[in-house]
Amino acid sequence: MAGDNQMDPRYLPHLLDPIVWKKADYTKGNRLVHTTLRKGMPAWRSFGNSLLTYLTKMSCGYYEMIDPQNGYTAISRQTLSRLDLDDIYPRYGYLNDMLAKMNVLGANIMDVIIPARYGREKSKIRYGFYIVKVSWLLLKTFVWRLWMKYFVLNFHPLIIFYVTGFFLALIGMISMVYAVWQKLFVPGSEFFIHGILSLMLFMIGMQFVLFGILFDIQNRQQTSAYHIIQRMK
Numbered sequence: 001m002a003g004d005n006q007m008d009p010r011y012l013p014h015l016l017d018p019i020v021w022k023k024a025d026y027t028k029g030n031r032l033v034h035t036t037l038r039k040g041m042p043a044w045r046s047f048g049n050s051l052l053t054y055l056t057k058m059s060c061g062y063y064e065m066i067d068p069q070n071g072y073t074a075i076s077r078q079t080l081s082r083l084d085l086d087d088i089y090p091r092y093g094y095l096n097d098m099l100a101k102m103n104v105l106g107a108n109i110m111d112v113i114i115p116a117r118y119g120r121e122k123s124k125i126r127y128g129f130y131i132v133k134v135s136w137l138l139l140k141t142f143v144w145r146l147w148m149k150y151f152v153l154n155f156h157p158l159i160i161f162y163v164t165g166f167f168l169a170l171i172g173m174i175s176m177v178y179a180v181w182q183k184l185f186v187p188g189s190e191f192f193i194h195g196i197l198s199l200m201l202f203m204i205g206m207q208f209v210l211f212g213i214l215f216d217i218q219n220r221q222q223t224s225a226y227h228i229i230q231r232m233k
Contacts, residue, residue, distance in 0.1 A: 001071075001072060002071055002072075005117070006116070006117050007029070007071070007072040007114075007117070008114070008115075008117055011029070011072070011112070011114045012074075014027075014112050014114070015027040015028075015072065015073065015074040015112050016074050018110050018112075019074055019075070019076050023108070023110065024076075024108050024110035025075065025076050025078070025079040025102070025107040025108045025109065026073065026074070026075045026076070026079060026102055026107055026108070026109045026110070027074045027075075027109070027111075027112050028067070028068075028070050028072065028073045028074075028095075028109065028110075028111060029067065029070040029071075029072035029073070029111075029112055029113075029114040030066050030067045030070060030111040030112060030113050030114065031049075031070060031115065031116040032046070032049055032050060032053065032066050032067040033066050033067075033111070033113055034113075048130070048131060049067060049069050051131060052068060052069055052096070052131065052134060053066055053067060053068055053069075055134075055135060055138050056068040056096050056099065056138060058138075058142060058213065059096065059099075059100055059138035059139070059141050059142040059145070060096065060099035060103050060141065060145065061100070061103040061145060061149075061216060061220055062099055062109060062220070063216075063217050063220065065099070065111065066111060067111070068095055068096055069092075069095060069096075070095070070114075071095060073095075079102065079105070082105055083098070083105070084101075088101070089137060092130070092134075093133070093134045096134060096137060096138060096141065097137065097141055100141040100142070100144065100145045103145060103149070103220075104145055104148050104149045104153070146159050146162060147159075156215070156219060157215075158211075158212045158215035158216055158219070159212075161208045161209070161211045161212035161215065162208075162209060164205070164208045165205045165206065165207070165208025165209035165210075165211070165212055166205065166209060168201055168202070168204055168205030168208060169201075169202050169205030169206050169208075169209065170205070171201055171205070172198050172200075172201035172202025172203070172204075172205055173198075173202055175194070175197070175198035175201060176195060176198035176199065178194075179191055179194040179195045179198055180195075182194070
């Protein structure tokens with residue numbers, strides 16, 4: 001719980017109870033599941049949180065999770081002892097980093113619906129810079145999670161779909177850029193065939209990526225559970 005008075009202490013039991021009941025290893029607040037919960041949240045902050053939610057879903061593997069930037073959390077002592085605290089990202093992106101590490105551990109997480117509470121204070125976070133910085137962190141944690149969970153600890157063919165898909169999509173994008181460059185600066189160059197082949201290569205790559213995401217979601221559902229609990233009173 002932060003000390004800025006944005007996290008209502010009355011909701012703390014709602015975070016602790018699922019852990020005490022052993023229904024979750026980690027609980028976190030959720031301010032984004034409905035617009036009424038975002039009352040008082042600046043529009044730019046709401047947009048940034050929503051964008052980071054979708055990026056974090058893919059990075060950490062908890063695809064049902066919402067509002068990963070919510071710092072109102074609780075964790076079981078057993079799960080905390082399994083985390084290498086020295087290896088966790090030391091700045092504001094630590095919440096995203098912890099989710100990826102807990103996914104590799106197979107931890108159950110639970111969203112607890114808690115409304116946002118903002119006063120007249122102004123955030124000092126520069127969201128344009130922050131989103132770019134955390135996006136790079138999410139890319140690294142995504143690669144680390146796939147490597148650890150689906151190659152080192154237990155091999156799963158979805159990693160082949162991801163690697164093949166990203167490779168083909170990247171080659172397709174580079175080829176398309178080159179085709180456009182030729183069309184613009186090389187007289188008489190053929191664009192249609194080159195462009196179509198590049199587009200097909202990109203689309204095939206994205207299909208592989210989507211299959212990887214599908215297998216990732218299915219594996220998550222089979223190995224662990226995600227819960228959401230609604231407590232508004």
